[in-house]
Amino acid sequence: MITVNRMRALEANSEWRGVSRRQLMENAGAQVTRMLWNRKPPKKRVAVFAGLGNNGGDGFVAARHIINKGIDVDLVLTGDPGNISSPEALENWRALCQIDQNIEFHIIRDSKDLRILRKIQANTIIDAMLGTGVGGELREPINSAVKSINRRKAYKVAVDVPTGVDPSTGQVLGNATKCDITVTFHDTKPGLENAKKYTGSVLVTDIGMPKSAEEKAGPGDVEMAMPPRKISSHKGQHGRLLIVGGSSKYVGAPALSGLAALRAGVDLATVAAPSETASIINSFSPDLITIKLPGRDLEPLSLPEILREIKRSTAVIIGPGIGTATDTRSAVIELAQTLAEEYPDLPVLFDADGLKLVAEKKKLLRGTGWILSPHAGEFKLLTGESLPEDEAERKLAVASIAKDLECYILLKSSIDICAGPDGKVITNDTGNPGMTVGGTGDVLAGIVGAFLSRGTPTLSTIAGGT
Known part of the structure; x- marks a missing residue:
């Protein structure tokens, strides 16, 4: 089990030891796709709900890998692309924007754009909106996106932590996605044990972080x-x-x-x-x-x-x-x-x-x-x-x-x-x-x-x- 702060420390140590955050993000998105195919391979469209931080970046990578497997993707971005907050996520967003087939982009900048959600007709949904980046009760448009996801009869996958679940305590901050599986990285997070109603099965996966990042100071x-x-x-x-x-x-x-x-x-x-x-x-x-x-x-x-x-x-x-x-x-x-x-x-x-x-x-x-x-x-x-x-x-x-x-x-x-x-x-x-x-x-x-x-x-x- 690993705390959110310790995980962030390991990511910084990993970069210092030669495995960049960009590489960790690539591995994370690829592992989400692999775990999805191991559990329930999608046959039709997949909707990826992505935020503006690193969790969203993991979602961008997963979307690219899903397209490479011949499955169409609806990419739902819950915010303005100009506000993507990390260099690694921005790189992956730009890479995704270069793909001109098998993907449809839906940008929800504020509550006025929420009607876009009615167009989404996917049998599999990936939640990559907040992950461990949650900080208080959900705000719009993410709160409405979570409600929309929960209403759908789809197979749902959370990336690292379901949106709305506090990764440290498991407390639900007003609203949270209810998922069938949660693919969490490197080690499980303390709050996941207390939020099984929302996490579904928790699958811990390796994202290539070097052992030296954890065993040596950095x-x-x-x-x-x-x-x-x-x-x-x-x-x-x-x-x-x-x-x-x-x-x-x-x-x-x-x-x-x-x-x-x-x-x-x-x-x-x-x-x-x-x-x-x-x-x-x-x-x-x-x-x-x-x-x-x-x-x-x-x-x-x-x-x-x-x-x-x-x-x-x-x-x-x-x-x-x-x-x-x-x-x-x-x-x-x-x-x-x-x-x-x-x-x-x-x-x-x-x-x-x-x-x-x-x-x-x-x-x-x-x-x-x-x-x-x-x-x-x-x-x-x-x-x-x-x-x-x-x-x-x-x-x-x-x-x-x-x-x-x-x-x-x-x-x-x-x-x-x-x-x-x-x-x-x-x-x-x-x-x-x-x-x-x-x-x-x-x-x-x-x-x-x-x-x-x-x-x-x-x-x-x-x-x-x-």
Whole structure:
């Protein structure tokens, strides 16, 4: 099962990995035709109801393949061709317009054109109007097109998701097409299980998306982690990140995390650090907010001030440059216990020394859903075992500890390995030897922290930060 957002991420990753959206659309339309012929080959005309987005583009491709099989097509476009919204759909529309036989076009720009529907006399109907692009109750002319389809005694095929069905929940948004089969792509969508009255038989079909699009991080994962900002957005709505770090020895690490988080789009980055360290961090950038804690290193006395800031935060990073002094260890463990008990839904990332200090407390970590970002040495502290050299075995080892602790693990290596509590794994193979320099891990923590601050942790979000 795959969410709509994750599917969009995979499409972006697929293009980046060499299989374009245009090719995926071609495969999708061809598969709709193949599934139709497998189930109930049409003997007369087929009506393809197409929208202006990618779902419509799939319908354009299917129409072309149906014509190639010698069957006449009525192409019903529910909107103005000048408003076709994706380059891939527009290319396929133009290709379809070059066909001068076996197809009749019916353009419904608004409700005045709905009388055109009376001309449609097809025994098979393909619904390619909205798919996963539904956003609220159906508007005209699509709503009337759906009613027209439902009144007809025809064999009906939905492309990906029946028009009017929410692909995430299965909720029917006022009206929806009732189909005999739904041909959905790559994997089933969550809402289809709850809308069987409308989907008919759900057929999952492969559209040629490379495995690397799902198994390796790409630009789609970044897009998922950085949703567009609404015009009405206000300060703090896109993340308030707290970084607990810094010590008498390490000043730069928490500053690098904070600066990286700001570059990754967080609205507010606050560093809680010992007073002297915090004052130096202030000089790095006026955009970094600091909380000046007593002492030269983190100690339990500082926790009340940190906890006051946590109440305002949407994600927390603990560890960059924090050191491993005895008082610091006590403070970090006490802070972790408080977070687990009082803030169970707050995304928390333990990195560097912060991870070292809690690594032995598996009982404390288990079931929290926190993000732990070890390198090979810290992984051994966490598990008691060295990482295997073989990449496949490494993936299994990281997935195993993620499942055991019910946490997310981000293993920093030449190939980063991200694993979730369900054991799923995404890798990132875009690293290079130049990333061994000090500070890259702090930057990574800041980027991931920024992404976490904007919503619930997901494996894709964490992989996007790598």
